[in-house]
Amino acid sequence: MLEVKNIHKKFGSNEVLKGVDFKVEKGSVIAVLGNSGSGKTTLLRCISFLEQADQGEITFDDFQKDITAVTRKEIKELRMKMGFVFQGYNLFRNKTALQNVLEGLTAARKISVKAAQKRAMEMLGKVGMENRANFYPDQLSGGQQQRVAIARAIAYNPEVVLFDEPTSALDPRLTGEVLDVMRKLADEGTTMVVVTHEMEFARKVANWVVYMEDGVIVEEAPSKEFFACPKNPKTMAFLHMTDSDYSI
């Protein structure tokens, strides 16, 4: 459904992505793991054109093109089929939870206000935020804001939802409430790409795991297989490091 090939990206002289091939099948839940600086967020941002890749190719359904040659209009059309959830939520602070969700339906997709309102309330219900519909982001906790942000990203039924470290700014309890919502979406068959440090999520919810290091994909495998018998020594080292509990 969505595929990028040979993605390269440099920031100045720092090469962050060194030829990444990445593929998303419909209905899959992919966890992208890796240490900070491994390039996983940059990969997500290149796919969504928030960063311009230096080289590569993108395929989305029947659209296929050199990723550096995609026009502004095509970017907009591709984004119409994507949802994006940010680490910092990025809710519109001048709009209520409901208005945040409505925006993509009414302003961007010209859906009638009545239909959009119904849909937006449904989405807020799905993330357990219907009783906060008229609250502004500043009045919500981080976990609540992220749930609204998820509702905003799924409201227009995108083909794939990209999550960029959605729980990294949250404490464990709030992380739990956001992960619950994401698990629910996964169970409903939403196609998801999740850049995360949550190993439990990768283990239990994702059905495919990608491990990145130094701008390349080191290993990828079905979730069970990835955790049960990692093949690359780098992956083993990473899993060992994240597995070991702190004992003081």
Added chain:
Amino acid sequence: MSERLAQILISSFTRILIPGIKVTIPLTLISFVLGCTIALFLAVVQTANIKGLKQFSRFYIWVFRGTPLIVQLFIIFFGLPSVGIVLDAFPSAVIAFALNLGAYNAEIFRSAIQAVPQGQTEAAYMIGLNYPQTMLRVVMPQAFRIAFPPLFNSLIGLTKDTSLASSITVVELFTTAQQIAARTYEPFALYCEAAVIYLMICTVLTWIQNYFEKKLVWNTPAPVKG
């Protein structure tokens, strides 16, 4: 205080206040609205990074911030007639104040637009909004909130700066005070009186600012519609 001085102060109060209301306030408001329009244009073409217009913007701000307001007033009112452009005193003052304020407020608007977190712009693009929609629906309302206190600062500053229009023969608040001071030989009392009237106008402006600043926050639940 002598009885004569008290008489002068009382009778001159309304004579100074009336041109204050009829000239100083309109001069301030018209110049401010025009100046903000210029400023908004200058700020938007800079943040939208429009080639040519962005450079023009920087040049404009450089010129009008870098030269004294009174010199700009003199060039427009006394200078332009020698190249065949003759304007009345009041429109000359409006033009000078608007052009000058445009440069200062452009920087207020630009910094306010840039202060809205970039992440919200990215989020707007990702849900499918285009650039104008993102600016109008997400960035501008928040930028306006950020710009509001410094804009009021500039409005209050302008209110007092309009007294410079007295130097190009506009009969406003300060000109009137000058005339009465000259006639009565009471400069100390009359100029203090003018100062008090400016202070009154600016006090009202401060109240208005405080009122709207409290309204312009997004931290109470919106009323439920329907």
